[in-house]
């Protein structure tokens with residue numbers, strides 16, 4: 001099967017394990033975002049959830065439960081190989097076979113950055129148990145290089161909401177509340193991830209021009225978001241029906257089309273933010289603090305002067321003064 005090249009991205013209608021071995025070089029990918037089949041008979045889920053399958057594209061390839069551990073090991077080892085040192089990996093997983101994914105991750109050199117819970121509302125009815133409404137997102141890095149993490153890509157560190165809270169901090173908590181898109185009457189993959197979820201991972205963990213890989217393209221949601229943010233993309237989907245239907249949707253997209261719609265963060269201009277203090281700076285801070293205190297200024301005014309002079313935020317100055 002010939003690969004399809006769109007907007008400088010390349011997609012293979014192939015098995016991701018042999019496909020990656022053949023087409024992706026070692027240490028070449030900046031970011032992997034992927035959502036493997038869950039090994040829970042995803043091809044028959046609609047029977048339990050009473051879902052209307054009329055608009056779901058057939059051909060979803062599921063992995064039998066008894067093969068899930070071996071399958072996870074094979075593709076995660078490939079993911080480890082292709083990721084560059086410092087590259088990031090996000091795996092979306094349900095809870096049923098989470099063990100197999102985590103067990104494999106522990107056998108690689110990859111390091112855990114965060115274990116994220118993605119919470120969404122789910123319209124399934126249960127009577128004698130709780131309603132499952134979360135997925136796990138395993139965020140790992142390959143050691144040996146600098147990991148991209150654009151902490152201010154969505155909200156500035158100094159931004160505040162009307163009630164005084166930090167949107168930056170809440171956006172970077174490890175529980176994400178993002179609803180699924182139900183797309184009534186549109187052709188879709190069985191488990192399409194919402195664009196908001198993918199955009200968030202792409203913004204924090206990659207830059208324009210970076211190479212992003214999805215081992216399990218499904219409805220090509222990662223690819224659509226990556227193209228929209230001007231990232232390069234490579235990926236695999238085994239189902240021919242899904243691949244043919246979804247790859248066609250990429251052509252009309254304009255690279256970077258999402259950039260115009262994303263809110264611009266108010267980025268902090270604090271000069272030394274994030275830099276650790278040198279012993280000389282700490283000494284200078286201590287002596288300057290003593291001088292200002294001697295002038296009988298209010299603490300608030302002293303801190304404001306020190307922020308200005310040392311190019312630091314209020315919180316950093318207060319913390320450093322505790323050690324003086």
Ligand SMILES: C[S@@+](CC[C@H](N)C(=O)[O-])C[C@H]1O[C@@H](n2cnc3c(N)ncnc32)[C@H](O)[C@@H]1O
Nearest residue numbers: 015016035060061189192193216218219221238
């Ligand atoms: C959970 S879905 C991915 C959904 C996707 N993230 C989206 O938002 O639409 C998993 C996909 O992996 C595909 N798949 C299963 N085994 C595969 C393999 N060995 N190589 C490539 N794709 C595979 C399935 O056909 C299915 O479309």
